[in-house]
Amino acid sequence: xxxxxxxxDMSVPRYWKRAARELSERDVVLRKIIAATPxxxxxxxxxxxxxxxRSIVGQQISVKAADSIWQKFNASVxxxxxxxxxxxxxxxxxxxxxxxxxxxxxxxxxxxxxxxxLVPEKWDExxxxxxxxxxxxxxxxxxxxxxxxxxxAAECVPDCRSRSTARDESALQQGKTLIxxxxxxx
Numbered sequence: 274x275x276x277x278x279x280x281x282d283m284s285v286p287r288y289w290k291r292a293a294r295e296l297s298e299r300d301v302v303l304r305k306i307i308a309a310t311p312x313x314x315x316x317x318x319x320x321x322x323x324x325x326x327r328s329i330v331g332q333q334i335s336v337k338a339a340d341s342i343w344q345k346f347n348a349s350v351x352x353x354x355x356x357x358x359x360x361x362x363x364x365x366x367x368x369x370x371x372x373x374x375x376x377x378x379x380x381x382x383x384x385x386x387x388x389x390x391l392v393p394e395k396w397d398e399x400x401x402x403x404x405x406x407x408x409x410x411x412x413x414x415x416x417x418x419x420x421x422x423x424x425x426a427a428e429c430v431p432d433c434r435s436r437s438t439a440r441d442e443s444a445l446q447q448g449k450t451l452i453x454x455x456x457x458x459x
Contacts, residue, residue, distance in 0.1 A: 359383035378413025
């Protein structure tokens, strides 16, 4: 059973209205999609640790497997936060389906937050390159995870950097075919 999020606990990124307006002005197909889906927005919990932890858990496995492991992890740890993940029993984490490597990565991520080596409130002062360097110091965090952080939980990065991922491109292509199938070229 998938984890259900209370939409009231999630916020619309502050850049959303401007982004939707600019995309509508630049792309006729996106204009139709945006107009056909009023009220549909990107939502964020605004929690960088949670987003990065989820990214680690989901690396190199199917979405269904990642969801299953995340649910078990969430049930075992209860509160996904640096202090709870770091102190959690490694054997119990293994029973959630996490590999030794992913447990190491989650522990390192937790330690970076606990030791204030990662401070999301300072990320808006960093260039994209500085942010990538900072985040990829954590074992198991790569450039794609940094991109996921920005696209999935843009509120985590105060200046709302926007990066496109392969998943974003795929979703856009699917949306385009739903709204304007006559524009398909493949």
